[in-house]
Amino acid sequence: MLLALLIPTTPSFAQASAQVRIKIVKAGLLVGGGAGSGVLTYRGRHHPFRISGVSFGFTVGATVGWLEGWASGIREVSDFAGAYSSVGGGAALIGGINGAQLRNDKGVTMVLQGPKAGVEFAANLSTIMISLK
Numbered sequence: 001m002l003l004a005l006l007i008p009t010t011p012s013f014a015q016a017s018a019q020v021r022i023k024i025v026k027a028g029l030l031v032g033g034g035a036g037s038g039v040l041t042y043r044g045r046h047h048p049f050r051i052s053g054v055s056f057g058f059t060v061g062a063t064v065g066w067l068e069g070w071a072s073g074i075r076e077v078s079d080f081a082g083a084y085s086s087v088g089g090g091a092a093l094i095g096g097i098n099g100a101q102l103r104n105d106k107g108v109t110m111v112l113q114g115p116k117a118g119v120e121f122a123a124n125l126s127t128i129m130i131s132l133k
Contacts, residue, residue, distance in 0.1 A: 016042065016043060017070050017071065018041055018042035018043075018070065018072075018080070019040070019041040019068070019069075019070060019071075020041075020068065020069055020070065020112060021038055021039050021041075021067070021068050022036055022051060022065075022066070022067040022068075022112065023038065023064070023065070023066050023067075024036030024051060024053075025063075025064050026055075026063050026064075026065070027061070027062035027063075028059035028060065028061070028062075029059065029060055031054065031055070031056055031059065032054065032055040032122065032124065033052075033053065033054050033055075034051075034053050034054075034055075035050075035051065035053075036050075036051045036052075037049065037050055038051060040071065040077070040080055040132075042074060042077055042080070047077055047080070047132055047133075048132075048133040049080070049081070049130050049131060049132050049133060050130070050133060051129070051130050052128070053126055053127060053128035053129065055122065055126040055127075056124055056125050056126075057123050057124025057125055059120070059121075059122040059124055060120065060121050060122070061118060061119040061120030061121060061122075062118050062119065063096075063117060063119070064116065064117050064118055065098045065114060065115070065117075066098075066114045066116070067098055067100065067113065067114040068112065068113070068114050069110060069111045069112035069113060069114075070110070070111055071108055072109050073106075073107040073109050074108055077132065078132070079104075079106040079107070079108050080108055080130065080132065081130050082105060082106060082108075082129070083104060083128070083129055084102035084103060084104045084108075084127070084128040084130065085102070085104075085125070085126065085128075086100055086101065086102045086125075093119055094117065094118075095115060095116065095117050096115070096120075097113065097114070097115060098114050098115070098116045099112070100112045100113075102128060
């Protein structure tokens, strides 16, 4: 019994950070759209997900991007799914760098970065939907 009192436990409602990997294909002319898939690694388990999104503003071109980073504010895996919003922009000519900071209404924040290939010029407001598979 003494051992049980000395070993710290993590309550199920505690927030934990998670690793995120995404591959996304985007294209647009004024209004852009994209779709892809990814893996959330949370508490040692891998959770595949789908991602889709639309951007409004100035978007011209098409790219394929690979993003990696961290998600924080997750209490349960289901908190990760939902609508995320982001304001951003970028450019790529043959290749470039992606970067995004996204937040959903459940308080989950993702900070992602990685390479992209293709041609794109963008300055827009984006809404991204994530659904767990």
